[in-house]
Amino acid sequence: SAVISQKPSRDICQRGTSLTIQCQVDSQVTMMFWYRQQPGQSLTLIATANQGSEATYESGFVIDKFPISRPNLTFSTLTVSNMSPEDSSIYLCSVRVRSYNEQFFGPGTRLTVL
Amino acid sequence: AQSVTQLDSHVSVSEGTPVLLRCNYSSSYSPSLFWYVQHPNKGLQLLLKYTSAATLVKGINGFEAEFKKSETSFHLTKPSAHMSDAAEYFCVVSGGSNDYKLSFGAGTTVTVRA
Known part of the structure; x- marks a missing residue:
């Protein structure tokens, strides 16, 4: 399996600012993903x-709004830029472990934009 | 394209009675199917997965699901509900040329009455 940590676990931000979310995995993985879960909704894939x-x-997500970095096989960041209240969501990082043929999810970052 | 439809947005059962969560899928290829559970303010946990082996799949915590290709269904069952089963359940499909991409159903909220 894979153990995934995310920072921060939650944050409250002001409109117009940006937040960078970090995702760290305890082993090297080829594929990492970022999902968004809006309040009361299911998960939607943002990007690989x-x-x-x-x-x-x-579709529906652009790099200017959600820039992503992946400097190595254990780490990634997602930035939510120029935030608005509509960006209030839980953002989850996941990794695919080929040998298990499944994806493991991080605990999520709960973002509230005022 | 692939998708899943969870037929019930909310299921309420009494403790000790069976639980049935219904899921239908659509996929152009032989899919992989998953059930994930999300407890309040917790991360996603994999309950079970189908990846073209046995059609009856047993998972954690007494859950099982049966893959029925003719009905394009992957219903989740548990013979006896426990209070700790109260959570949100997601049926998920992956498959096709981009077989690592997961498509989530809308989710089913399970409540368990004492």
């Missing part, structure tokens, strides 16, 4: 974080 290249974004 590729090591050594730009992230691959899903």
Whole structure:
């Protein structure tokens, strides 16, 4: 399996500011992903974080709003830029472990934008 | 394209009675199917997965699910509900050319009455 940690666990931010969320994995993984879970909703994939290249974004998500870094095989960051109250969500990092054919999820970062 | 439909947004059961959570999937390829559970203010936990082996899949905490290709279903069951089963349950599908991408259902909220 994989143990994933995220920082911060929660934050309250002001409109127009940016927040960077960190995701750390205890082993090297090829694939890392970022999801958003809006209040009372299901999870939506934001992007796939590729090591050594730009992230691959899903429809409706753009790099200017959600820049992602992946400097190595155990770490990634997601920035939520120029925040508005609509960005209030839980942001989750996940990794795919090929040998298990499943994805493991971090505990999430609960973001509130005022 | 792949998707899942969870047929019940909310299920309420009495403690000690069976639980049934219904899920139908759509996939152009042989899918992998998962059930995840999310307890309040907790991260996502994998209950079980189907990856083209046995069609009856046993998971943790007494849950099991049966893959029925003819019905495109992957319903989750438990013979006897426990108070600790109160949570949000997500049916998830992956498959196809981008087989690492997960598509989440809308979720089913389970409440357990004493």
